[in-house]
Amino acid sequence: MGRPRTPLLDRRRIGAAALRLADEKGTLSIPALAKALGVAPSALYHHVSGRDEIISLMRQELALTTGGGEDWSQPWEQALESWARSYLSTFAAHPGAVPLLATAPLTEPFMHAMYEKVAELLLTAGFAESEIMPLITALESFILGSALDLVAPPVMLSDVARETAPHLSAVLDRTATGQSRAAYAFDLGLRALLTGFRDLLT
Amino acid sequence: MGRPRTPLLDRRRIGAAALRLADEKGTLSIPALAKALGVAPSALYHHVSGRDEIISLMRQELALTTGGGEDWSQPWEQALESWARSYLSTFAAHPGAVPLLATAPLTEPFMHAMYEKVAELLLTAGFAESEIMPLITALESFILGSALDLVAPPVMLSDVARETAPHLSAVLDRTATGQSRAAYAFDLGLRALLTGFRDLLT
Incomplete structure (x- = not known):
């Protein structure tokens, strides 16, 4: 190394x-x-x-x-979720580095060791070999985008005019603000992705 | 304006x-x-x-x-997919601007008009008001991360040692390379997200 x-x-x-x-x-x-x-x-x-x-x-x-200490012996959904959450907190602490880290080739043996764990997890879960890297990549893209969203302002949509945007206004009336906005979007999106992944196994 | x-x-x-x-x-x-x-x-x-x-x-x-010309009268899954794809191509053409555009408040009436369309689409589809912005945000995070991935190298994991990373190596043997790598990851992730969204309706 x-x-x-x-x-x-x-x-x-x-x-x-x-x-x-x-x-x-x-x-x-x-x-x-x-x-x-x-x-x-x-x-x-x-x-x-x-x-x-x-x-x-x-x-x-x-x-x-950061990182390390994942329990890879859990059921795949829990293990993948816990990996995703630790990944998110790492990147959310360094949002300015996200584009650099996301686009440079991964040649490091310690990064390979991490992907080896995820690959083994998803192979054992029964995912098709050809789908595993695309699934990991999709999850990472979601995580990296969410890390940027976590550092975005608590209220992203402001000054919305109720007359011209009635549906959006109704939705915003019921939308959480503050730090929980981005965290809730991540939770809901992660749950949706995992549901969609599970669907590929059936 | x-x-x-x-x-x-x-x-x-x-x-x-x-x-x-x-x-x-x-x-x-x-x-x-x-x-x-x-x-x-x-x-x-x-x-x-x-x-x-x-x-x-x-x-x-x-x-x-770019953009515009969405057909919002399609079933929600098709309309949302077509919006996501046009969004991806816009951002993939300007990856360096992704972090800026993702983290600045959206005050522009023409952006509000776009979100009004998406909000109406998802309200009509039957999503809970409180879940709609988080779902849109999760989809956008996935799209922004995918736009960064589209400009990443065609092969992200290289020099993987078969002895120490056998599962990862087996998976990489069956993974598409080239431009199709990122496009396939986006397709699979988008399908998974939409499946997970649909699951919230039931």
Whole structure:
């Protein structure tokens, strides 16, 4: 897993600083990261080969500071739900990093080990091999989108005119606001997805 | 809808330039936008009150260049699916703007008009008033996450070791690659979500 001549601390510092930068700026550039770390960009290249490796270090930092401890021996629906919830809380803590983390190839053995668990869970549950990665991907897309929604304002639709939007107004009158808005949408969507997944088994 | 003394062209130029900037940089700042438009930041403030209004102009540009033409008289599942697909293609064309567009309050009357259609569709289908916004939000989260996945590499998991990840390897052997990977995940996830939504009606 990497370049043993580099002390772990430095690679951890790079990953942690890159996460902070992505959180603040919603983006990542080598010059900005070097500046945040107080080094020259060339010094950064002594530790990482480039952008993909930095994203990898960000994932490693997330894995070290959160997650793990899933009980994969539960029934698949419970195990998948608990994985989804821990995934959501990890990403909701770093919404600015979501687009980066979602679009960089997953080459890390510790990420493969996590997907191995999910793949085994869904194979054992009886899902078709060809459907398992698409199902995982669909669930992840829902989680990543929900992580962005969790940091959106408590009220997303405002100043709705009752005369021109009567149905929407009626619905909004009965819609939770505050932090529970996004959490309830996640709960309902997760339940719907799992129901739909279960339907594929029959 | 806005400040009539400002010619439409200028506001359209601002929205279009902000979209391009978000696509390129994954972020948006007033100084960078002013630079892209070749004006001073103070000149930009003659046309927009700030960041939220720029995001609103980005939405307007997207609405003008795509979308519309939904057939809301179809059965709810078809109508919702067709809305979701047109939404996906709009956002997949501007992945860098996804986090901005997903987290800024929706104050625009033309966006309210769209949600009015969806709210009416789901009310008529028989969904509980209190569940409709959460269902729409869950579907949107799935769509936004899927838009990010559509711009991810055709192969996301690579260099997986068969010895340590046998189930994952077996699954990957049967997984589509290329552009169809993300499209298939979206299809399967959308079908699962709609199945789960239908289940709420019974």
